[in-house]
Amino acid sequence: MSESLKATLSPWLRLLARRPRRLAIGVLLLVVTVFSAVGLLALSGWFIAASALTGIALAMGLAASLDVYVPGGGIRFFAVSRTVARYLERLYNHDTVLRLLADLRGRLFGAMARLDDRSLARQRSSDWLNRLTADIDTLDSLYLRLLAPPAVALVAVVLVAAFLALWVPAAGLAVAALLLPTWVWLTAGQARLGMAASRRQVGHLQRLRSQAIEYLTGLAELEAYGSRAWHRRGFRQREDALRRDQRRTGRLAAFGTALVNLMVGLGMVATLWLAAAAWQQEAIGGPILVMLPLAVFAIGEALALLPAAFTQLGATRGAAERLNAVERASESVPEGGNVELPAGALSLRLEAVSLHYPGALAPALRNIAFELMPGERLALSGASGAGKSSVAALLTRRLPPSQGVIILADVPLEQVDERSLRERVAILGQRIDLFQGSLATNLRLAAPEASESRLWQALAAVDLAQWAESLPHGLATRVGEGGRALSGGQARRLALARLMLRDPGLVILDEPFAGLDADTVARLSPRLDQWLQGRSVLYLVHQLDGGGFEPPGITRERRLEQGELTVCAKSEYPSG
C-alpha cells in the first residue's frame, strides 16, 4: 500500500504529459495572470510616488516633468490583461482537466471490465463506484491544484526576487530567503503533515457511502429488528472519525494560509527597509523605493492556492493508489486465445479439474471429470455450496482452474477466442443482473441489432409478452435499478428471454425455474425445451425430483457433493 509517492503518481503524470501543449498554454496563462497583478500594483505605486515627488518639486518651483502617458497606459493594460488572462486560464484549464477525466473514466472501466470473478468478488460495488467517480475526480487536483500552481508560484517568487535584485540586491536575497523556504513548507511541509489525515478521509467517505447504501437497501430488516439506531451508531462513529480528520486538515490549511500572508508581509517589510537604506545611499530613486515592496506584495496571490491543495495531497495519493491497484489487477488476468468455436451444438470435456479459491481451507472443486456430447442435456445436481456455481464460472472462463483441463469442442478453453466464447456459450446464473434502462435495452444486451418483433418473440417465449403489452410504455418501460421495478420471477424470465435472443452451442442454466410458480413453469418448459434443441445443455439444480419444476429433456445426471462428483446410481436418466 505504501509505495513511494513518485511511483504512485507517475502513471498519471505520464498521462498528463500526453497533452503537453494544453498544459503549457494553461501554465502560461497562469503566469500572465500573476504578472499582470504584480505589474498593476507595482507600476501604480511607482507612478503615485513619482507624481508626488514631481508635484513637490514643481511646488518648490523646480523644473521637473513626468511622462504620464506610458505608465498610465501600462496601468490600464495590466488592469485588462489581468482580467482576461484569469478568465481564459480558468476556463481553459478546467476544460483540460474534464477532458482528461472523461478519458480516465472510460479507461478505468475498461480495466475493470477485464477483471475476472476473483478480483471482482474482492471489491464491494459501492467501492467500485467510488473508484470510478470520486477517485478520478480527486486526481483532477493533480494538474490544476498540485502541478501548475506551485510551478507558477515558484516562477513568481524567483522572478520577483530577481527583479528586486536588479535595484537592491540585498532585497532580492532577503525575499528569496524568506519566500523560498515558505514555498518549500507550503508544498512539502503541508503535504507531509496533512498526508495521513487527508489520506484517511477518502477511506472514511468511502465507508460512509457504503454504510449509507447498506442502510438504504437494508431499511426493511433494520426497521423490523429495531436496529436502525444500532446501524446509525456505526454510521455516526465513522462520521466522527471523518470530522476529526477534516478538522485536522482544515486547521493545517488555515495555518498555511496565515503563514503565506505573514511571510509575504515580512518580505515586504524587509524589502521596504533595505530599499529605504539603498535610497538613503542614493542607490535608487524614491519611486523605485515605493515600487519594490508593492511588487513583493502581489506575490501573495500566487502562493495563496498552495496550502489547501498540498494539505490534501494524501487524498490524491490514496486515489491514485486505488486506481493503480485496479489497473494492475486487470493486467494480471490472462487474455483468451484466438481459436473460433464451430457452429452447432458443442461438446465439452473436463479432465481432473480442481479449483481452489485463495484463502479458502478446502478446494471448491476436486478432481472433476465429465463429458458432455453435442446435444446432450446433463443435469449437475448438488446442494447450495456444493460447487455448481464454481463449475459454471470455470466453463465461462470467469475463473481459471487450479488444476486440470477443460476442452470445449476439442479446443482447450484458454485458447478460445473471447468473442467466440461469449457468443457460443451462454449462461443463466443464480443472480440476475438487469440494468437501469428500458426492457428493450436490457434485451438488446444479448442482441444489439435485434428488431422489436424479435424482442416481442423472446418475451412471448417466457410468457412476458402479455404483461409487457399491458404496460403503458411497452418495451420502453424502465426496469429500475437492478430490475427493482420487476418482481423476482419477472426478472428471471426477462433474463431467460435475453438468453434466448442468442444462438449458443452450449447453454448453462442454473435453476432456470427458481422463483416461478407452477403454472408459469408449465407454460415455459416446452418452449425452453424447443429452444434448447440442437444445443448442448448443462443444468445446475439442487435436486431432481421428477416434478413439474424439473428442467426439460434431461438425458443424464451427475451429482456434486462438497466439490466432488459422486458415483450416481441413476446416471442414465429416463427421458420424458
Place this chain on the structure above:
Amino acid sequence: MRDARSASSPRQWLAAHAVGQRRWLGLAAMAGVAVGVLTIIQMALLAWIVSRLLVVGDSLAALTWAFLSLIAVLVVRALCQWGQEVAGQEASLRIRDAIRGELLEHLAAMGPVRAGARHSGALANQLVEQVEALDGYFARFLPQLRLSVIVPLLILLVVVWLDWLAALFLLLSAPLIPLFMALVGMGAERLNREQFAAVSRLSGHFLDRVRGIATLQLFHQTREAGEEVHEAADRYRRLSMRTLRVAFLSSAVLEFFASVAIAVVAIYVGFGLLGYIEFGPADELTLFSGLLILLLAPEFFQPLRTLAQHYHDRAAALGAADGMLALLAEPVRRVEGSAALPSADERLVSLEGVTLSHPGRGRVLGPLSVEVAAGETLVVTGPSGAGKSALLQLLAGFVAPDEGARRTQAGLTFAWMDQRPVLIHGSLAENLRLAAPEASEADLQRALERAGLAELVASLPHGLETPLGERGSGLSGGQAQRLALARIFLSDASLVLLDEPTASLDEASEARVIESLTRLVEEGRSLVIATHHPALMAMASRRLELDAGAIKAQATGVPLHE
C-alpha cells in the same frame, strides 16, 4: 434551531441551519473584521513610513518603532486569519452533521418501500458527497458574505476621510458589482442544479454498470458499456463547461471592475499629486494619503473577490440543498391514526380495507382485509406479481396503505426476510447482531444451528469473525438466505414475515429450515409466508391465494387445490 423543515426554498433551509451555528459563524465574521481593520492599519503604517522617508526625510533609525509595529500588526493579522478559517470550518462541520442526520431520519420515516424505490447509489451520493458539498457555503461563503459588506465600508470610511473624490470612484464601481454578479449568478445557479442532477445520474449509471459487470462480460458487451461510460463522462464535461463558463464570468466581471478601479484611482491620485486636477479635494492629496488610497483600493475589492471565489460554493450548496429539500418533501408514512388492537385480542395485526399503489405501476393490491392471529401460520400464494410482497410490506408497516388502516397490538415486534436479505460489510457475527445487538456468542451459535449454518461456520478458520463482502459475496445464495433466517431465530419477534424464504435452498436445507420454522410456530410465534413451495405450503394453518392484488381464495388448514 428554527424548524428547518418548514423552510420553503433551499436558501431558507440553509439559512435555518446556519442559525443553529450562529456563534461559530459570528466568531468567523468577527475575526474577519479584525483582519480587515488590521489590514487598514498595516497599509497606513506602510504609507506613513514611505511618506516620512521620502517627503519628511526621516532617517531609518528614527522609524525603527514603525517597522516593529508593522511586524506586530502582521503577526496579529495572521492569527486572526487563522481564527476566521477555523471558526468557519467548525460551523460547517457541525451543520453538515446535523443535515446528514436530518436526511437519514427522513428516509427512515419514509419507510423501506418508498425509500427503497429510489436509487440507492444516487441517495448515498446525496447523503455523502452532496452533504460534503455544503462545506464551502457554511465554512467560507456565509462568513465572507458579512465581511464583503463590513470591510469595504470600513475602508470606504477611511478613504472618504483621505479624499472623498477617490472614495466616490470606489463607491460608484462597488454597487455595480453585486448587480452584475446577481445577474450572472442567477444563471449559474440554475446550471449548477442541472449539474448536480447530472452528477447524481452519472453515479447511478456507474453503480448500475459496475454491479452488472460480470453480465456485461458474459454478453461480451464491456466495450460498448465502456464507451457508454466515456460518453456519459463527456456529457458531464460539456454540462460542467456550460456551468463554468458562466460561473467564471461572474468573477471575471468582478476582477475587471477591481482592476479598473485600481487603475482609475492610481491615475487620479497621480494626476492629483502632479497638480493636473483643478477641482475637488485633489490638491490636498499628499504622498501619504495618495499611497494609502492606492493600497486600500485592492483591499476594498478583496472581500468581494473572495466572495466571488466562493460563489460557486453557494451555487453548489443551493443545488445540493434543492435535491435534499425534494427528498425531505417526499411524504413520510402516515402515522397510524387508528387505535391499537386490544391486548386481549387474538389478532396481532389487521389490515382493514387496504389498497396500495406504486407510482407508475398503478394499484398493486386491494381493497382487501387480512388479519393475522397469534400463533397461526398464514401462507400467501399466487402467481408472481399478484401482490404477495405488497401484502407483506403492508403487514410490516413498511408502507402505509393508500386507503384503509393497519392496526397492531401495542408493542408488536416482528422479523422480516425477503428475497434479497441485507448483508452488511462486516463479520458474520455483526451481520447476525443486526437482529439483536446484545446477543451473546451462545445465542448466535444457537441461531446458526436452527438455520442450518452451524456446520459451515464451524468449518471457517475465523468462524463468526469471518468478514463478508457486499451483497454477501463469499456466501452462496442459499447461505445468504440461511444467514437471514438465523437472524429471525435470533430475534424475539412474535410475528415473522417471510417472503419466499426457501427460494434458493436445496431440499435438505429446506427441510431443515422448515423444521426450524415449525419450532418457531411451537414457540407460539405467528408466521406469514409468501411462497410457491409445496413443502412450505404444507405448514399452513391458513392459506390465502392472491391474484392481481385481490384475494382469490381463502382456506383453513386444508390446501386450496389438490
